[in-house]
Amino acid sequence: MSDDKLKPLREQIDSIDAQILDLLNRRAQVAQEVGHVKAETNAPVFRPEREAQVLRKVADNNPGPLASHDVQTIFREIMSSCRALERRVTVAYLGPAGTFSEQAVYQQFGHAVEGLPCSSIDEVFRAAEAGTADFGVVPVENSSEGAINRTLDLLLQTTLSISGELSIPVHHSLMTKNGTMDGVTRICAHSQALAQCQVWLNMNYPHVERQAVASNGEAARIASEDPTAAAIAGEIAGQRYNLGVVKAHVQDDPHNRTRFAVIGRLQPAPCGKxxxxxxxxxxxxxxxxxxxxxxxxxxxxxxxxxxxxxxxxxxxxxxxxxxxxxxxxxxxxxxxxxxxxxxxxxxxxxxxxxxxx
Known part of the structure; x- marks a missing residue:
């Protein structure tokens, strides 16, 4: 009986999916034409002001039941894929893969980009300045720990401009190779992450050594190779390095967020907001x-x-x-x-x- 009811609904979905696929490719064809026009004037592939207008418009016009945030996520990926038909943008970030900086890259640009992991914030700036990357994404401030001073110092010196910003929730997990703290002698994380989890660590593992490393992604990589090391990092890093979660959400502030800036040579035109x-x-x-x-x-x-x-x-x-x-x-x-x-x-x-x- 349930199959009889589901069959016509599934047929409707199949029909709608075919229409969506057709519309996506029609949009991509128009985007390619836009790319040809841009090429004639050497205009930039990525126009953050235009994409911001599109995302705001779809949110304003969204009748539901899909949440506006989810609709914007879908459209961001559509624009990212269409943009890649012109040229795939390269974006430098504080690596290795699995950091919150990498997550910020995809939230801003979508997944149809080339990510360039860098060993330090300085290297992100250098990559964008040298043209190795079209853009860089750098942390500017954290809601718990305040400004990222190295970023502020480099913004003072650089010839690059800020062309965008975004804020993402930062949820830290304590992770190890086997998902337990058996045999663990040190906990690795970026210094900011260690500070953001200080109260929890003092309560639960006050006598375990804490080691500051270049990034939380690097901490996850270390933990994946060393059973005596634990990492504080995000869920994406844990999945990438196949770590087991000892305890999720160990940050002291449940509303912890980090603000990132997009840096590059581009100077966006006004978008209205x-x-x-x-x-x-x-x-x-x-x-x-x-x-x-x-x-x-x-x-x-x-x-x-x-x-x-x-x-x-x-x-x-x-x-x-x-x-x-x-x-x-x-x-x-x-x-x-x-x-x-x-x-x-x-x-x-x-x-x-x-x-x-």
Whole structure:
């Protein structure tokens, strides 16, 4: 009886699938035509502002029952596959494979890209600067531990621009080769991950050595080869290196998230919902920071982030990393930037890019 009811429904699904397949290939053919036009003007393959507009539009027009987030995921992969028909984009990230940085790459670009794992954040910047990679994805800050200082320092020095940002949930698991802590003498993870799990580790394994390594992916690789080593890493790393989970969700903050920046030569055009990142410095005198930020209030520009970083050169004590709403081409933002540039001893726009979805 149930088969009699399921058969017509399955036939409907088969028919709809055939229509979806036809539409996907028709879309791909149009995307190829777009690629030919871009090639004539040497336009970039990846346009984050255009993709952000598409993803927002499908979410706004989504009638359900599929959740808008799931629809956006599907469309991101469609755009990624169509983009690859023009040229497969190469994206550098903090490796090895299995890190949260790799997860961020796929969340931003879809899976039809060439991932380039790097041994350090410095190497990610170098790959993008040298043209070995079209883009790099680097961690900027964590909701529990704050700014990733090495990234901030490199953003200050680089000629690259930020062309996108995203935030992903960070769930850490304690994993070993056999799924138990028998014989384990050290727990490996990136220093940030060890800090994010410090309270849990102090309660459960206070006497086991903690070893900071280049990344959580590297920790997982070590644990896969050494039965005396445990790793703190994400689920993807555990699956990639065939590790057993001792305990899942060992991060101290259940809402732990990491924000990533996309870096490269591309400077996105406005998409209607943008953000601009900049770095400023001020003289060491009373009221200097207030006066520095006054042009933002004067021109009605909202500040969404303010981070200070000790200066390691020059005559100022701190650099200030600031995010504001809007694009540098927006009139009010442009006016505020002009005043900031005139008044600040140091001023650098890190990039204008689509606001994170």
């Amino acid at each position: 943008d953000q601009t990142s900049l770095v400023l410095a001020v003289p060491n005198k009373a009221g200097a920071v207030y006066n520095m930020l006054a042009p933002l209030a004067t021109h009605g520009v909202s500040m969404t982030r303010f981070e200070s970083r000790p200066a390691r050169m020059g005559t100022w004590e701190y650099y200030f990393y600031v995010d504001v709403e809007g694009h540098v081409q927006d009139q009010k933002v442009a006016r505020a930037m002009a005043e900031l540039k005139q008044n600040a001893p140091f001023f650098k726009v890190l990039g204008s890019y689509p606001f994170s979805l």
